Amino acid sequence: xxxxxxxxxxxxxxxxxxxxxxxxxxxxxxxxxxxxxxxxxxxxxxxxxxxxxxxxxxxxxxxxxxxxxxxxxxxxxxxxxxxxxxxxxxxxxxxxxxxxxxxxxxxxxxxxxxxxxxxxxxxxxxxxxxxxxxxxxxxxxxxxxxxxxxxxxxxxxxxxxxxxxxxxxxxxxxxxxxxxxxxxxxxxxxxxxxxxxxxxxxxxxxxxxxxxxxxxxxxxxxxxxxxxxxxxxxxxxxxxxxxxxxxxxxxxxxxxxxxxxxxxxxxxxxxxxxxxxxxxxxxxxxxxxxxxxxxxxx
Amino acid sequence: xxxxxxxxxxxxxxxxxxxxxxxxxxxxxxxxxxxxxxxxxxxxxxxxxxxxxxxxxxxxxxxxxxxxxxxxxxxxxxxxxxxxxxxxxxxxxxxxxxxxxxxxxxxxxxxxxxxxxxxxxxxxxxxxxxxxxxxxxxxxxxxxxxxxxxxxxxxxxxxxxxxxxxxxxxxxxxxxxxxxxxxxxxxxxxxxxxxxxxxxxxxxxxxxxxxxxxxxxxxxxxxxxxxxxxxxxxxxxxxxxxxxxxxxxxxxxxxxxxxxxxxxxxxxxxxxxxxxxxxxxxxxxxxxxxxxxxxxxxxxxxxxxxxxxxxxxxxxxxxxxxxxxxxxxxxxxxxxxxxxxxxxxxxxxxxxxxxxxxxxxxxxxxxxxxxxxxxxxxxxxxxxxxxxxxxxxxxxxxxxxxxxxxxxxxxxxxxxxxxxxxxxxxxxxxxxxxxxxxxxxxxxxxxxxxxxxxxxxxxxxxx
Numbered sequence: 001x002x003x004x005x006x007x008x009x010x011x012x013x014x015x016x017x018x019x020x021x022x023x024x025x026x027x028x029x030x031x032x033x034x035x036x037x038x039x040x041x042x043x044x045x046x047x048x049x050x051x052x053x054x055x056x057x058x059x060x061x062x063x064x065x066x067x068x069x070x071x072x073x074x075x076x077x078x079x080x081x082x083x084x085x086x087x088x089x090x091x092x093x094x095x096x097x098x099x100x101x102x103x104x105x106x107x108x109x110x111x112x113x114x115x116x117x118x119x120x121x122x123x124x125x126x127x128x129x130x131x132x133x134x135x136x137x138x139x140x141x142x143x144x145x146x147x148x149x150x151x152x153x154x155x156x157x158x159x160x161x162x163x164x165x166x167x168x169x170x171x172x173x174x175x176x177x178x179x180x181x182x183x184x185x186x187x188x189x190x191x192x193x194x195x196x197x198x199x200x201x202x203x204x205x206x207x208x209x210x211x212x213x214x215x216x217x218x219x220x221x222x223x224x225x226x227x228x229x230x231x232x233x234x235x236x237x238x239x240x241x242x243x244x245x246x247x248x249x250x251x252x253x254x255x256x257x258x259x260x261x262x263x264x265x266x267x268x269x270x271x272x273x274x275x276x277x278x279x280x281x282x283x284x285x286x287x288x289x290x291x292x293x294x295x296x297x298x
Numbered sequence: 299x300x301x302x303x304x305x306x307x308x309x310x311x312x313x314x315x316x317x318x319x320x321x322x323x324x325x326x327x328x329x330x331x332x333x334x335x336x337x338x339x340x341x342x343x344x345x346x347x348x349x350x351x352x353x354x355x356x357x358x359x360x361x362x363x364x365x366x367x368x369x370x371x372x373x374x375x376x377x378x379x380x381x382x383x384x385x386x387x388x389x390x391x392x393x394x395x396x397x398x399x400x401x402x403x404x405x406x407x408x409x410x411x412x413x414x415x416x417x418x419x420x421x422x423x424x425x426x427x428x429x430x431x432x433x434x435x436x437x438x439x440x441x442x443x444x445x446x447x448x449x450x451x452x453x454x455x456x457x458x459x460x461x462x463x464x465x466x467x468x469x470x471x472x473x474x475x476x477x478x479x480x481x482x483x484x485x486x487x488x489x490x491x492x493x494x495x496x497x498x499x500x501x502x503x504x505x506x507x508x509x510x511x512x513x514x515x516x517x518x519x520x521x522x523x524x525x526x527x528x529x530x531x532x533x534x535x536x537x538x539x540x541x542x543x544x545x546x547x548x549x550x551x552x553x554x555x556x557x558x559x560x561x562x563x564x565x566x567x568x569x570x571x572x573x574x575x576x577x578x579x580x581x582x583x584x585x586x587x588x589x590x591x592x593x594x595x596x597x598x599x600x601x602x603x604x605x606x607x608x609x610x611x612x613x614x615x616x617x618x619x620x621x622x623x624x625x626x627x628x629x630x631x632x633x634x635x636x637x638x639x640x641x642x643x644x645x646x647x648x649x650x651x652x653x654x655x656x657x658x659x660x661x662x663x664x665x666x667x668x669x670x671x672x673x674x675x676x677x678x679x680x681x682x683x684x685x686x687x688x689x690x691x692x693x694x695x696x697x698x699x700x701x702x703x704x705x706x707x708x709x710x711x712x713x714x715x716x717x718x719x720x721x722x723x724x725x726x727x728x729x730x731x732x733x734x735x736x737x738x739x740x741x742x743x744x745x746x747x748x749x750x751x752x753x754x755x756x757x758x759x760x761x
Binding site for chain 2: 039061088089090091092093098099100101105106107108109110111114117118119120121122124128130137149155158162165166167168169170171184185188223261
């Protein structure tokens with residue numbers, strides 16, 4: 001089944017952000033932002049520096065409480081969560097939204113394997129009867145432990161880190177730490193994975209490997225992905241849907257090709273000279289009209 | 299051949315000349331420095347006049363010590379250190395396998411501790427064993443247990459707790475008060491004291507654990523002091539600074555008692571001469587068992603998800619939250635578990651002393667326990683046990699050094715200098731091994747082989 005067909009079947013949005021606003025003192029970091037991420041899609045969130053991308057992420061994953069707006073997440077089972085009302089750890093535990101960080105946050109003193117076991121904390125806690133049964137040596141916990149190591153092994157293989165499983169995570173090179181952070185997020189068993197600049201600081205070969213990893217995550221586990229990225233080779237290559245932010249507002253939303261040719265996006269990234277502003281605005285309006293016509297034809 | 303001997307002779311001559319020169323300069327600098335400080339002294343005489351005393355002899359001693367010290371240092375000490383460094387660099391390449399003793403250190407230590415009382419009794423007699431079993435054995439083991447308990451909070455979870463002694467006090471007073479008012483025995487009150495201390499840990503932890511780093515340290519320090527002040531001022535219950543005395547002794551699970559008048563007195567039953575040493579030996583085994591329980595539970599907990607979450611919390615709290623770990627309950631369990639062991643140790647302390655007063659639970663105790671954890675290497679049980687032995691055993695040893703009186707005069711009391719030596723030892727260890735005696739960390743799970751994690755990767759925690 002091709003990706004397109006899958007998309008056609010699952011048009012229902014997994015994440016729905018409506019009228020999201022986030023104010024820091026006098027600064028409106030996000031201003032009335034609405035977008036949707038469809039199930040099974042890789043959705044990219046791009047924009048110039050300071051556009052509010054990471055703030056959106058932090059609102060979605062509960063690290064910030066938005067000033068206004070609603071963020072709803074619908075699981076495969078149809079269960080619905082209002083993320084803006086949940087504390088951050090419950091968003092991961094119950095709503096099954098996992099995330100990574102722009103500047104990698106590893107447990108550098110724990111080994112690579114331990115990092116992945118920490119990610120399965122909630123499952124293991126339940127299996128160990130909240131530590132008590134596990135301390136007494138019940139078999140259920142031992143089975144869960146073996147299973148958790150199997151899951152960790154699976155993701156280590158995927159991230160190509162199996163050889164380094166017993167090394168401290170802080171000892172890994174940068175690119176491997178990025179992969180490990182994604183593997184660790186996947187060990188929480190998410191339905192929706194948020195990646196904050198996963199390709200930052202990677203060389204072209206590592207970027208390619210990352211694309212491969214993200215695609216296989218989407219295709220094999222059906223996890224939907226939302227990513228922030230500056231590396232256009234990653235964004236254009238793997239994303240199904242791109243949202244462009246500037247100054248906390250959405251300026252474009254569509255497939256990678258549509259976004260690439262959108263003059264608003266080009267203007268946002270490259271800037272416009274003062275004399276040309278009028279011209280560009282007209283051009284944009286024309287395009288919007290023609291977009292509307294095309295939309296009608298479809 | 300001739301040239302080599304010549305060159306070594308020449309080098310030796312050069313070295314002596316350099317040592318002489320540097321010794322002379324050191325003497326000159328010392329003279330300049332101490333001329334006004336030491337050589338001249340102003341005092342008031344009886345008519346309130348300033349008198350200038352000249353102390354040339356003392357100044358000469360200062361200058362001579364500096365000059366000779368520098369001379370010897372350059373001539374002998376520096377070449378010796380350099381040769382040792384070179385020798386060690388040559389050895390490191392071979393990566394010598396750990397010896398039998400190092401590999402089995404903890405097993406050997408446990409066996410030695412179990413065998414210690416009988417060996418001591420056979421060597422110095424029943425009455426003579428009191429000092430070694432009580433002053434050294436029990437005293438050190440109490441601190442080992444307290445430090446292992448605090449290790450859960452500071453070493454594993456990375457929460458800097460400066461008021462740990464509060465839980466020790468809660469344990470001690472729970473035993474003292476409940477045994478006096480309700481007549482419960484030690485074996486009933488030991489778990490109860492632990493539970494009460496853990497409960498107290500939760501009550502304190504709930505508001506306190508919202509803070510991080512320095513703020514957490516200050517507030518825990520304050521709570522430690524609050525408990526002590528409550529113990530001093532709540533005189534109807536705690537009898538204030540008088541403390542609670544004649545706390546009942548523990549018995550061997552109610553079978554044999556150590557009360558002098560009791561029919562089932564241990565010494566009477568076995569037809570031994572009356573002595574308090576048997577009670578102390580019994581207490582030694584009790585605290586040994588309690589300390590080993592602490593170690594066992596810590597080792598087991600580290601391999602459980604909760605223990606791993608504690609260590610993850612120490613490494614990065616935000617990452618923990620992003621993985622769905624409830625950091626508040628995780629911190630609380632660490633706080634409560636550490637407090638529980640503090641409570642056990644406290645009730646043992648009460649039964650051993652037979653007397654508790656707020657005097658025993660001052661901030662200095664918290665500081666010593668924390669110093670032991672830091673010196674031993676945060677998170678390492680063996681390192682902490684070694685640190686406790688060195689620190690507590692060392693200060694006890696100072697009491698034994700009566701021969702120092704012969705050198706420094708009869709007024710010299712070596713134990714007054716223990717805090718000075720304590721501080722000096724801390725400075726030396728922190729320079730020599732900034733991560734404590736055992737800086738590396740044992741991983742809790744492995745796929746291929748168990749490799750120790752170097753201390754340079756682990757973090758100390760920040761909240």
